Amino acid sequence: MSNTNNTDQFYDRMTTLVDQSLAAVLKKGSTTNGNQDLESAIANSRTLLENMRDRTNEDIRELRELSEWDTFTIAFYGETNAGKSTLIETLRILLGDRDKLDTQQQFRDLAKNLGVDPESLASLELSIQKLQSQLTDSQQHADQLTRQLAGEEQQQAAVLDMLRASIAHKRKHLNLWQKLIYMFKQLDEEKALPQRDLALVQLKAGNQARLEAIAAEARKIQAELAARTGQKANVESAFARLAPLQDGNIIGNGRSDFTLQSHSYRFVAGGQQFQLVDVPGIEGDEKQVMKAIDSSVKKAHAVFYVTRNATPPGSGSDGQEGTIDKIKRQLGKQTEVWAIFNKSATNPQVLQGQTLINQNDAVGLADMDKSLTASLGTETYKGHVCVSGMSAFLAAATCLVPGNPHLRSREKFLASMGRDEILQRSGMQALVNFLRSDLCQNFQTKIRDANLKKIRICLQDGISYLNQARDNFANAAQKLDVQQKSASSQIDGLLSGTSQKLKSECHDELSGKKSAMRTAIYDYIESDQSNDNFKEYLTGEIDELKTSVGRDLEARFAKVFKSFTDEAEAIIRKNQKNVSEILHYTIDDPFSSLKLSFNTDFKMSHGINVVGLISTLGGAAALVWASFLASNPVGWTTAAVIGAVGLVFSLYKALRSFFSSDYKKEQQRKSADENLEKVFEKLTEMLDGNLESASAKIKEALLSTKTQMRIPYEQSLNTKVALEEVALKMAELRDKLTPKPAAPAPTPTAEAAIA
Known part of the structure; x- marks a missing residue:
C-alpha cells in the first residue's frame, strides 16, 4: 500500500462494506404491512443507523486524508x-x-560574505565604550576649565574696575594746583591701566584658545564614536540578517x-x-x-x-x-x-x-x-x-x-x-x-499496523456506539413490553366490566319499561274497557314502546359507553406517559413517541342506533366501535307487533267476559302479561344479540389499539436487532484487519549510554 491508488481503494472498500451492511439490515426490516405507525418507527431506526453510518464514514474519510502510508x-x-x-x-x-x-550553510556563507564575526562586534563594542568614556572625560574637563578660566577673567576684570575707581577718586579730590599739573601729567594708576587692559584681553584670548583646543578634541572623539557606532550598526544589521538562519529558531x-x-x-x-x-x-x-x-x-x-x-x-x-x-x-x-x-x-x-x-x-x-x-x-x-x-x-x-x-x-x-x-x-x-x-x-510494517489499528479502532468506536444503543433499546424494549402488557390487561378488564355493565343497565331499562307498561295497562283495564278498546290500547302501548325503547336504551348505552371511553382514554394516556418516560430515560436520543388521545362522536337515529368513534392522534390506527344496534334494530312493524301479541279470544271467553266484568279484566290482564312477556322476551333476545355484537366489535377495535400501543416495543426491539446485526458485520470487518503483533523494541536509556 505504498501508492495513493491502493490506499484509496482500501478506504473505498471499507466505506462500501459499512454501507452494504447497513443497507442489508434496513432492507430486512423494511416490511410494515401498510402500518403507517410502524413505518414511522422503522424510519426512526433507519435515521439512527444512517447517522451511525455517516459518523463512521466521516471517520474513515478523515483517516483517508490524514493517514501516511x-x-x-x-x-x-x-x-x-x-x-x-x-x-x-x-x-x-x-x-x-x-x-x-x-540553513546552517546559508548562515556560514552569509557571515563570510558580510565579513562579520562575534569578535569584530565585541571589538567595536569595546572601542565604542572607550570612546564614550573619553568623550565624557573631555566634556567634563572642558566644563571644569571653562569655569576656571571664567573665574580668572572675572578676577582680572575686578582688578581693572578697582583701578579705574581709584583713578576717578584721586582726580576728584585734587586741589586746583594739582589739577593744573595733572592736566599735562598722568597718575601712576593711569599709566598702569593700559597694561592691565591688555593683560585681560590677552588672558581672554588665551583662554579661548585653550577651550577651542579641548572642544576640537571632543569633536574628534565624537566623530570617531559616530564612525564606530555606524560600524556597529552595520555589523548588527548583518547579524540581523543572520538571525533567521541561526540554530534554535523553532524553540x-x-x-x-x-x-x-x-x-x-x-x-x-x-x-x-x-x-x-x-x-x-x-x-x-x-x-x-x-x-x-x-x-x-x-x-x-x-x-x-x-x-x-x-x-x-x-x-x-x-x-x-x-x-x-x-x-x-x-x-x-x-x-x-x-x-x-x-x-x-x-x-x-x-x-x-x-x-x-x-x-x-x-x-x-x-x-x-x-x-x-x-x-x-x-x-x-x-x-x-x-x-x-x-x-x-x-x-x-x-x-x-x-x-x-x-x-x-x-x-x-x-x-x-x-x-x-x-x-x-x-x-x-x-x-x-x-x-x-x-x-x-521495519517501518513499512509499522506504518501498516499503525494505520490498520486506527481503522480498527474507528470501526470499534462504531461498534461500541451501536452496542451501547443496542443495550439501550433492549432495555427499553423490556420495559415497554411490561408496560404494554399491563395496559392491555387493564383494557381487557375494562372491556369485561363494561360488557357486564352494559348488559345490566340495558336489562334494567327493559325491566323498568316492562313494569311501567304493566302498571299502566292494569290501570287501563281497571276502568272496565271492552276487549276491542283493550286490544287497541295494548297495540298502541306496544307501538309506543317501539319508538321509546331505542331512545331510552340509547341513553343508557351512551352513559356506560362514555364512562368506558373516558376510562379507556385514561389508560392509554397513562400508558403513553409511561412509554414516553421509558424512552426518555432509557434511550439517550429518544425517537418520536406516540401521542394517543380519544375523540368521541355519537350520532343516534330514532331507532336503537349507536355509532361510536375513538381515534388516536399521530397517525395511529383508528379504534372504531361498531354500532350498538343497527337502524330499526328490532325489525318490527305494527302488524308484526300485533301478531306477536296474539290478541285472539275464544267464543267462550268472549261470552263469559260479556256477562262477567271481573272475568273480562282477569283475561285482559292475563293477555297483557302474556303479550308483554313475549314482547320483552323478544326485546331481551335482540338486545343480548346486539350487545354481544357490540362487545365483539369493541374488542376488535381495542385489539387494534393494543396493537398500536405495542408499536414502541416493536420499534425498540427491531431497532435493537438492526443495531446488533450492523455491529456484527462491522466486527467481522474489524477482525479481518487485525495486524500481526510486532516484536517490542528495546528502550533507550541515558544510563546505558553513559555506562
Whole structure:
C-alpha cells in the first residue's frame, strides 16, 4: 500500500462494506404491512443507523486524508513548554536534516560574505565604550576649565574696575594746583591701566584658545564614536540578517501559544525514511491548536509524549479535562507511545553524575509508567526515555548570533566538558541511536499496523456506539413490553366490566319499561274497557314502546359507553406517559413517541342506533366501535307487533267476559302479561344479540389499539436487532484487519549510554 491508488481503494472498500451492511439490515426490516405507525418507527431506526453510518464514514474519510502510508511519522506531543521543539531542533542538527544543513550553510556563507564575526562586534563594542568614556572625560574637563578660566577673567576684570575707581577718586579730590599739573601729567594708576587692559584681553584670548583646543578634541572623539557606532550598526544589521538562519529558531520563547501549527521534518538515516512532527502544546489555548494536535497524532505511527516532570500526568478536577485524560483521548488509537522525560539542566553539574536522573526522578518515572500503561494499555505504551534536551542543543548548535541567550549558556557548558560528552551524558546520543536503529526498523510494517489499528479502532468506536444503543433499546424494549402488557390487561378488564355493565343497565331499562307498561295497562283495564278498546290500547302501548325503547336504551348505552371511553382514554394516556418516560430515560436520543388521545362522536337515529368513534392522534390506527344496534334494530312493524301479541279470544271467553266484568279484566290482564312477556322476551333476545355484537366489535377495535400501543416495543426491539446485526458485520470487518503483533523494541536509556 505504498501508492495513493491502493490506499484509496482500501478506504473505498471499507466505506462500501459499512454501507452494504447497513443497507442489508434496513432492507430486512423494511416490511410494515401498510402500518403507517410502524413505518414511522422503522424510519426512526433507519435515521439512527444512517447517522451511525455517516459518523463512521466521516471517520474513515478523515483517516483517508490524514493517514501516511509512505513515511514513518513520529509525533512529539506533550505539555506546553516541555521542550518538544528543542528536542526536534537538536535531532535535526544531529541527524542531518537536509533543510537544517542548508540553513546552517546559508548562515556560514552569509557571515563570510558580510565579513562579520562575534569578535569584530565585541571589538567595536569595546572601542565604542572607550570612546564614550573619553568623550565624557573631555566634556567634563572642558566644563571644569571653562569655569576656571571664567573665574580668572572675572578676577582680572575686578582688578581693572578697582583701578579705574581709584583713578576717578584721586582726580576728584585734587586741589586746583594739582589739577593744573595733572592736566599735562598722568597718575601712576593711569599709566598702569593700559597694561592691565591688555593683560585681560590677552588672558581672554588665551583662554579661548585653550577651550577651542579641548572642544576640537571632543569633536574628534565624537566623530570617531559616530564612525564606530555606524560600524556597529552595520555589523548588527548583518547579524540581523543572520538571525533567521541561526540554530534554535523553532524553540519556544516561553509563551504557551508559541507553536500554533504542527511542523514536519523529514529524515533519511541508515536507509530508513521517517519524519518528526512538532505538535503544539496540549496545555495552551486548545481552541487554537486542537485541530493541529488531532491531525498530527492521527497521522503519526509513533508518538513521543514529552514532559519536564518525572511524575504521572495530572488528572482533571471540577469537570475539567486533565492531562492524563487528554493523553487517553488523543493517543488511545496509537500503536506505539513512548514518554520522554526532558530533564532541565541549566548548570553543567547536572550532567556530571553517574546517571542523568536522581532517585526521586526514578520513583516518579515508575509512577508515570504505571499511569500511562493504565490509560493506554501495555500494547500501546512502550516505556520512557530520559534526555536533557537543552544541554544537548547547546552542544549541537554551531550557528548562533551575538545576543542570543543560548550563546552564553553554550559557552558555560562547553567550558565544563566537550561536545560529544555533553551529547552522551544528556541522553541525546542514545535517543539518536534509538531513532536510527530500533524505532524505525521495519517501518513499512509499522506504518501498516499503525494505520490498520486506527481503522480498527474507528470501526470499534462504531461498534461500541451501536452496542451501547443496542443495550439501550433492549432495555427499553423490556420495559415497554411490561408496560404494554399491563395496559392491555387493564383494557381487557375494562372491556369485561363494561360488557357486564352494559348488559345490566340495558336489562334494567327493559325491566323498568316492562313494569311501567304493566302498571299502566292494569290501570287501563281497571276502568272496565271492552276487549276491542283493550286490544287497541295494548297495540298502541306496544307501538309506543317501539319508538321509546331505542331512545331510552340509547341513553343508557351512551352513559356506560362514555364512562368506558373516558376510562379507556385514561389508560392509554397513562400508558403513553409511561412509554414516553421509558424512552426518555432509557434511550439517550429518544425517537418520536406516540401521542394517543380519544375523540368521541355519537350520532343516534330514532331507532336503537349507536355509532361510536375513538381515534388516536399521530397517525395511529383508528379504534372504531361498531354500532350498538343497527337502524330499526328490532325489525318490527305494527302488524308484526300485533301478531306477536296474539290478541285472539275464544267464543267462550268472549261470552263469559260479556256477562262477567271481573272475568273480562282477569283475561285482559292475563293477555297483557302474556303479550308483554313475549314482547320483552323478544326485546331481551335482540338486545343480548346486539350487545354481544357490540362487545365483539369493541374488542376488535381495542385489539387494534393494543396493537398500536405495542408499536414502541416493536420499534425498540427491531431497532435493537438492526443495531446488533450492523455491529456484527462491522466486527467481522474489524477482525479481518487485525495486524500481526510486532516484536517490542528495546528502550533507550541515558544510563546505558553513559555506562
